[in-house]
Amino acid sequence: MKQLRLFWILLALMVVGIAHAQTDSPRTVTADEVNAIAKELYCPVCENITLDTCGTAACDDWRYEIRLQLEAGLSSQAIKDDFVRRFGDRVVGTPQDPALRVLSLVTPYVLVALGGFVLLSVYRGARRRPQRHVLDTLPDDHTPTDDDLRARIERDIQR
Amino acid sequence: MLAEVGFISTWLSIALAVYAAAAAAIGHYRRQPAWTHSARNAVFLVFGALSVSVGTLLVALITEQYQLAYVWSVSNPSMPMVYRVTALWGSQAGSLLFWCWMMSAFSALSVATNWRSNYRLMPHVIIFQMVLTGFFTLLLMGVENPFARYWVAGADVLQSALQPAGTAAPALDALSSTAKGLNPLLRHFGMVIHPPLLYLGFVGFLVPCAFAFAALATGDLSTQWIKASRRWSLVAWVFLGLGLVLGGRWAYDVLGWGGYWGWDPVENAAFLPWLIGTAYLHSIMIQEKRGMFKTWNMALIVATFSAVIFGTFATRSGLVESVHSFARSDIGFPMLAMWFSVTFTLIVLIVWRQNAGHLRDDHPMTGILSRESLFLLNNFIFIALFIAVFWGSFGAPILSEQxxxxxxxxxxxxxxxVTPPLFLALFVLMGVAPLAGWGVSAWRRIGQGLIVPLLLSIATVIGFVLLGHRTPITLVGYGIVALAGWVAAYETYRAVRARQFNLGEGVLTALGALARRNPRRYGGYLTHIGVVIIGIGIIGSTAYQRETQATLPVGGEVSLDGYTLRYAGFEGGQIAEDGRIMDIAIVEVYRGGQLLSTLRPRRDFFPQQTDMNSMTIAAAHSTLENDVYLLLLDWDEISQDNATFKVYINPLINLVWWGALVLIAGMAVGLYPTVTPETSPRRTVKPVSGLAEGSA
Known part of the structure; x- marks a missing residue:
């Protein structure tokens, strides 16, 4: 009886141990999870090609590295930060460095605002009455053509 | 012999271009028409000489003259004829020669067609065109001579067009067996026509810019320069647009990432002149109709051409690395200097004319709600897009490095x-501006014109909801884009109905009559509809793209978005005519249990290539609804039992290509010469007796 109890205890310990070992083992990572992160990273070697589509052997290795990092439980942001730390801000679509990020994202709006200012001055300039007196206020494409003129002369002759 | 002919004719073209520019200047400033006539003839000769150069290189490629370094580097004996011909623009030297030839062709054609009607502008048009043609040709011969040949001196191999002393020609067999062949990425139908179209677009803007320069230099600042160059601008714009779309198609088919636009700096370099060129095409209408925005239009065409030269510089200098760019080259600095000189000169001329009061508008802006102010707003959005794209592609990367x-x-x-809100604002304007009148408009009139298109847009959005596109932001996008299309369609419909009612014409007759009487308006509407179709395709394929990757055994399946793909088998080691080795997977596509098609994604291997020697060729099951796009990524080399695939579902992507065709149709209508309304038939007028009597 004692032996049977010991057997059940050992069996229970074994089950708990296996369960514990399973929670510690790396989780299964799909290729789609790897690609989702690789899509947001640029190949450190070939410029302007995202890591998920780059066909070089080096990029194969980096994708494998992302897989290992995911299996180890790292978050997407932690993986990106790791790549930036190792290869610089060029490996992400927008820089992680705060100064560079502000420079990148704010500058176009500043430039567009300046463009708006230019537009406003063009508009104001256009609102002002032109200084030159314009005799012919008809649009240019209404300038009589030879045919128009001929038709008008013919009409006059008819009268 | 071929090399000598090409070499001499190209240098001759440089000399002729210099002569043409100088003769045109003498003819104008000394008022001696004989010099101007001589300059014109020299322009035609430049075209002739460069035609000989291009023809020579083409013959060398077709007849496999591997002693020419260019031919050796871009072709090999196994290449089919079509790629031998397209190898002409397959690398830096050949494409630059092709570019120069196109410049000379545009110059000759624009001079020939405007000689009588715009004689006053001709000398400066010739000066501008020939200085640029001469410069690019000189750059070509100075840095990237396409007629250089291989010569052997002991263990050394030299490159020179003419045989250096003490050297011998290498054995042809050795050259042909080691010839490199065309970059595999360029062996695609898209690459057969994408570069020429893009160059036509780029080079086409030379003509309006030359006319703008002539107008600034001569002081003839009426709308004449715009009238003379409007068709050229339109042609350049459409070719540039088509070049961009075909480039997208090439990327979609060949680069194997499931998309067509990667916001790559080189793609963007071609997109930038298109953006400014579009603003220009809208803005010149205001000058033609109302004599306004003269300075602005000058600035826009200068910016467009400046963007063309900058884009060329970025692509060819190695400023940015990309699959689209040429190899790093020494042409960078001279080209940058040329870009700066041309832009600076034109800006100085504009400022000079502006300060002298020669660019004053004929009419004031009369109201905020007028077509001209809406066009100005449209211009602002295009400029904003230009700034955003330029900053992202070049500004930020270069400044951060410096x-x-x-x-x-x-x-x-x-x-x-950054860009979607700006694009949507453009589509709003595309919908509203055609309803606004010149001078001033009432909200009520615009509102009334919008009612039916708005209802149709709501119906369109409901249609997309039923298709399963339910993200609110994209539905707003669909609605705005559709509104622009429905306005164009509804305005055309109203005009057709009016003709049917008043003249009893059939639909097609009425449409034809409208297009003939006002080709610009109805060509413009059709172009708008083309852009709308492209816009809907872009929204659908960007927002609703789905993808998955799976490694499958033979017989294994993967499902995505209602489609099931079954890996049916593998055909490894297939050898094509051009020597490439193809590994092909056979995959069946099912939907609802029904077999739709069998796809054959493959990996091509080019054994003779030393640099890039393999390509992933996608396979797609295409319908108007979507593309099931499949890539073969990897496979078990030995057993071929397992293969890894990447599957994309790209909704509405084919609308991008169909929209481009509508765009061409719109351009064709827009280019149709305006028919002057016929004068009313002669009527017999009875003398009014009473009046006659009364007057007597």
Missing amino acids: FFDTKITLGAEYFLN
Whole structure:
């Protein structure tokens, strides 16, 4: 009886141990999870090609590295930060460095605002009455053509 | 012999271009028409000489003259004829020669067609065109001579067009067996016509810019320069647009990433002149109709051409690395200097004329709600887009490297945040502006014109909801884009109905009559509809793209978005006519249990290539609804039992290509010469007796 109890205890310990070992083992990572992160990273070697589509052997290795990092439980942001730390801000679509990020994202709006200012001055300039007196206020494409003129002369002759 | 002919004719073209520019200047400033006539003839000769050069290189490629370094580097004996011909623009030297030839062709054609009607502008048009043609040809011969041949001196191999002393020609067999062949990425139908179209677009803007220069230099600042060059601008714009779309198609088929636009700096370099060129095409209408925005239009065409030269510089100098760019080259600095000189000169001329009061508008802006102010707003949005794209592609990466000592990349994330609101604003204007009148408009009139298109847009959005596209932001996008299309369609419909009612014409007759009487308006509407179709395709394929990757055994299946793909088998080691080795997977596509098609994604291997020697060729099951796009990524080399695939579902992507065809149709209508309304038939007028009597 004692032996049977010991057997059940050992069996229970074994089950708990296996369960514990399973929670510690790396989780299964799909290729789609790897690609989702690789899509947001640029190949450190070939410029302007995202890591998920780059066909070089080096990029194969980096994708494998992302897989290992995911299996180890790292978050997407932690993986990106790791790549930036190792290869610089060029490996992400927008820089992680705060100064560079502000420079990148704010500058176009500043430039567009300046463009708006230019537009406003063009508009104001256009609102002002032109200084030159314009005799012919008809649009240019209404300038009589030879045919128009001929038709008008013919009409006059008819009268 | 071929090399000598090409070499001499190209240098001759440079000399003739210099002569043409000088003769045109003498003819104008000394008022001696004989010099101007001589300059014109020299322009035709430049075209002739460069035609001989291009023809020579083409013959060398077709007849496999591997002693020419260019032929050796871009072709090999196994290449089919079509790629031998397209190898002409397959690398830096050949494409630059092709570019120069196109410049000379545009110059000759524009001079020939405008000689009588715009004689006053001709000398300066010739000066501008020939200085640029001469410069690019000189750059070609100075840095990237396409007629250089291999010569052997002991163990050394030299490159020179003419045989250096003490050298011998290498054995042809050795050259042909080692010839490199065309970059595999360029062996695609898209690459057969994408570069020529893009060059036509780029070079086409030379003509309006030359006319603008002539107008500024001569002081003839009426709308004449715009009238003379409007068709050229339109042609250049459409070719540039088509070049961009075909480039997208090439990327979609060949680069194997499931998309067509990667916001790559080189793609963007071609997109930038298109943006400014579009603003220009809208803005010149205001000058033609109302005599306004003269300075602005000058600035826009200068910016467009400046963007063309900058884009060429960026692509060819190695400023940015990309699958689209040429190899790093020494042409960078001279081209940058030329870009700066041309832009600076034109800006100085504009400022000079502006300060002298020669560019004053004929009419004031009369109201905020007028077509001209809406066009100005449209211009502003195009400029904003230009700024955003330029900053993301060149500004930020270059400045960060210079001042922060670090290289950054602004990728799709940046562009997809910044540009969509601007594009949507453009579509709003595209819908509203055609309803506004010149001078001033009433809200009520615009509102009334919008009612039916708005209802149709709501119906369109409901249609997309039923298709399963239910993200609110994209539905707003669909609605705005559709509104622009429905306005164009409804305005055309109203005009057709009016003709049917008044003249009893059939639909097609009425449409034809409308297009003939006002080709610009109805060509413009059709172009708008083309852009709308492209816009809907872009929204659908960007927002609703789905993808998955799976490794399958033979017989294994993967499902995505209602489609099931079954890996049916593998055909490894297939050898094509051009020597490439193809590994092909056979995959069946099912939907609802029904077999739709069998796809054959493959990996091509080019054994003779030393640099890039393999390509992933996608296979797609295409319908108007979507593309099931499949890539073969990897496979078990030995057993071929397992293969890894990447599957994309790209909704509405084919609308992008169909929209481009509508765009061409719109351009064709827009280019149709305006028919002057016929004068009313002669009527017999009875003398009014009473009046006659009364007057007597």
